[in-house]
Amino acid sequence: xxxxxxxxxxxxxxxxxxxxxxxxxxxxxxxxxxxxxxxxxxxxxxxxxxxxxxxxxxxxxxxxxxxxxxxxxxxxxxxxxxxxxxxxxxxxxxxxxxxxxxxxxxxxxxxxxxxxxxxxxxxxxxxxxxxxxxxxxxxxxxxxxxxxxxxxxxxxxxxxxxxxxxxxxxxxxxxxxxxxxxxxxxxxxxxxxxxxxxxxxxxxxxxxxxxxxxxxxxxxxxxxxxxxxxxxxxxxxxxxxxxxxxxxxxxxxxxxxxxxxxxxxxxxxxxxxxxxxxxxxxxxxxxxxxxxxxxxxxxxxxxxxxxxxxxxxxxxxxxxxxxxxxxxxxxxxxxxxxxxxxxxxxxxxxxxxxxxxxxxxxxxxxxxxxxxxxxxxx
Numbered sequence: 001x002x003x004x005x006x007x008x009x010x011x012x013x014x015x016x017x018x019x020x021x022x023x024x025x026x027x028x029x030x031x032x033x034x035x036x037x038x039x040x041x042x043x044x045x046x047x048x049x050x051x052x053x054x055x056x057x058x059x060x061x062x063x064x065x066x067x068x069x070x071x072x073x074x075x076x077x078x079x080x081x082x083x084x085x086x087x088x089x090x091x092x093x094x095x096x097x098x099x100x101x102x103x104x105x106x107x108x109x110x111x112x113x114x115x116x117x118x119x120x121x122x123x124x125x126x127x128x129x130x131x132x133x134x135x136x137x138x139x140x141x142x143x144x145x146x147x148x149x150x151x152x153x154x155x156x157x158x159x160x161x162x163x164x165x166x167x168x169x170x171x172x173x174x175x176x177x178x179x180x181x182x183x184x185x186x187x188x189x190x191x192x193x194x195x196x197x198x199x200x201x202x203x204x205x206x207x208x209x210x211x212x213x214x215x216x217x218x219x220x221x222x223x224x225x226x227x228x229x230x231x232x233x234x235x236x237x238x239x240x241x242x243x244x245x246x247x248x249x250x251x252x253x254x255x256x257x258x259x260x261x262x263x264x265x266x267x268x269x270x271x272x273x274x275x276x277x278x279x280x281x282x283x284x285x286x287x288x289x290x291x292x293x294x295x296x297x298x299x300x301x302x303x304x305x306x307x308x309x310x311x312x313x314x315x316x317x318x319x320x321x322x323x324x325x326x327x328x329x330x331x332x333x334x335x336x337x338x339x340x341x342x343x344x345x346x347x348x349x350x351x352x353x354x355x356x357x358x359x360x361x362x363x364x365x366x367x368x369x370x371x372x373x374x375x376x377x378x
Contacts, residue, residue, distance in 0.1 A: 018334065019149075019375040021116040026103045026145050102142040110135055113148075121305045122336035126343040130155045153370040156339055160366035165348040167295055167323055174206065174252035174260040176285060176292040178245075180278060180319055181299035182311060183266030186327035186353065188217045190299050191261050192224025193353075193361040199228045203258040207232045208248035210241040210281070211265040221263060231255075241265065241277070242284040249288045262293070279318050296322050297350065300341075302329045308337050312345055327353040330360075335373045 103109055110131055117127035133155045134148075143151075169175065177194075181187045188211065195205045207225055211217035212235050225232035233251060235244040245262050252260040264281065267274035285292045298321045300308045315321050324347050326338055342349065349364040370376075 018116060018120045018336075018373070021119070022113075022145050022148055022374075025109060025112045025116065026143070026148065027101050028103075100144040100146065102144045104140060104142050105135060105138055106140070117336060120334040120336035121340065123306060123309070123340035123344070126159070126336075126340045129343065130159070130339075133158075149374045149376050152374045153367075153376050156370035156373060157366045159339055160342045160349070160364075160369065163342045163346060163349050164364045164366045165323075165350065166363050167297070167348075167350045169203075169258075170294050172289075172291065172294055174249070174257045175294045176249065176252075176260045176262065176289065177295045177297060178262050178264065178282070178285070178293035178319065179297045179299060180264050180315055180321070181266060182301070182304075185266065185299045185301040185304075187211075187266065187299045188220050188263055189356065190297075190325055190327060190351075190353065190361065191263050192221060192228075193358050194351075195224060195230045195259075195261055196228040196358050197361070198259055199230055204256065205230045205259045205261065206248060206252040206255065206257045208245055208260065208262040209234045210244055210263045212237060212239045212241050212244065213265050217263065217265075242281045245281050246284050246288055249285065249292070275314070275318050282319055296320055297325055298323070298347075299325045299327060302326050302335065302337065305334070305337055306340070308341060309344060312341060312347070316345075316347075321347060323348040323350045325349075325351045325353070325361075326364075327361075330354040335369075338369070339373075 113134070114127050114131050117130060118124055122130070130152065134151045138151075167177070179187050179191050191207060195207055198205050205228070207221055207230055209218040209221045209232055215237055218232075218234050221232050222234070224230070231251075233244065233248045235241075235247075241264065248260055248262065262281075262285075264278060265274070267278065282293065296319050298312060298315050298319075300311060302308075304311070312321065312324070324341065326341075326349065329335060329338075329352055338349065338352070341347070351361050352364050352369070353361045
C-alpha cells in the first residue's frame with residue numbers, strides 16, 4: 001500500500017467531520033434554493049375541452065380493441081433512476097456527479113465553511129485565509145461538494161508547499177540531530193524510524209538514549225537499534241542527559257558516524273525546570289561543537305490540536321527548532337493543525353507519521369496531505 005493511500009485511508013477516517021460538514025453545507029443550501037414544483041392538476045376538475053377524449057368520447061370498447069397481431073409492442077419500461085450513492089461515496093467523488101447538489105457561494109456559505117475549518121483544528125486566521133482565497137472570483141457561483149473539496153485542497157497545498165522540505169544533510173561529521181517534544185508525542189519511535197531509514201540509505205548512525213528518566217524509552221531505542229544495526233548509547237537511569245549527549249558526540253566522532261540522533265526526555269512546555277534542562281543539553285553540546293545541534297526536530301502529536309501551536313512557540317525559544325515531525329495522524333486528529341502550523345510559523349515539515357511501522361513515517365508531501373485531508377480521490 002502506498003503511503004498516500006495509507007494516509008488517505010487513515011486521515012479520511014479521522015477527518016470525516018470535515019467531509020460530512022461540506023456535504024451538509026451544500027445540501028442545506030441546495031434545498032433552500034430549489035423551488036417547489038406546483039401540484040399536478042386533478043383530471044376530474046379539468047374543463048371539458050381539456051378532458052382526455054378516452055374518458056368521455058370513447059364508444060363501445062369492443063371496436064377499439066385491435067387484433068392481437070396489430071397491437072404495438074408495449075414500450076420497455078423507463079430505466080430506473082440510478083441509486084444515489086451513500087454519504088461517503090458522494091464525498092469521495094464516487095457515483096454519478098451531474099446531479100450532485102450545488103449551492104451558490106455567498107457570505108452565509110463562506111461563514112459556514114470558515115466555522116467548519118476552524119472546527120477541524122485549522123485555527124481562525126488560517127481558516128479565514130483559506131476561505132478568502134477560495135472565494136476570490138467565485139462569489140455567486142454554484143459549487144458542488146467535489147468542486148469545493150478540490151478548491152480547498154488547492155489552497156491548503158499552496159500554504160504548505162513552502163514548508164515541505166526533507167531534513168537537510170550537512171557535510172558536518174557527525175551531524176547532530178536533537179529530537180525534542182512533550183511527553184507521549186512519539187519522539188522515541190520517530191528516532192527509531194529515522195535511524196532505520198537513514199541506515200537503509202547507507203548512512204552510519206549513532207543513537208543517544210537521552211531520556212535517562214524512562215527505562216522504557218531506552219529499551220525501545222535498543223530494540224530499534226538492534227533491528228537497524230545501529231549502536232545505541234545509554235546511561236544509568238537518572239543520569240545527567242547532557243553528559244550522555246556529550247559522550248555520544250565523542251563516540252560518534254570516533255566512529256566516523258554520519259548522524260548522531262539524540263533522544264530527550266518528554267517535557268511539558270509549562271515546566272520551567274524541565275525546559276531549563278533542555279537548554280543545558282544544548283549548551284553542553286555546543287561546548288563540543290559550537291555549530292551543534294545541526295538540526296533540532298520538534299515531534300508533535302496531531303491529537304493535541306491547537307496546543308501544538310503553543311508547543312512550537314516554547315520549544316523554539318529554548319532549543320531553536322529547525323523542523324517539525326507530526327505523528328499520530330491516524331488517531332483522532334482532525335489534521336488541520338498542520339496547516340495552521342505551516343501558516344503561522346513557516347517551519348519546515350520534514351515528515352509525518354500515520355502508524356507504528358517503519359514505513360508509516362514518510363516525507364511530507366503537501367498535495368497528498370491536502371487531498372487526504374479533504375477527501376479528494378487519488
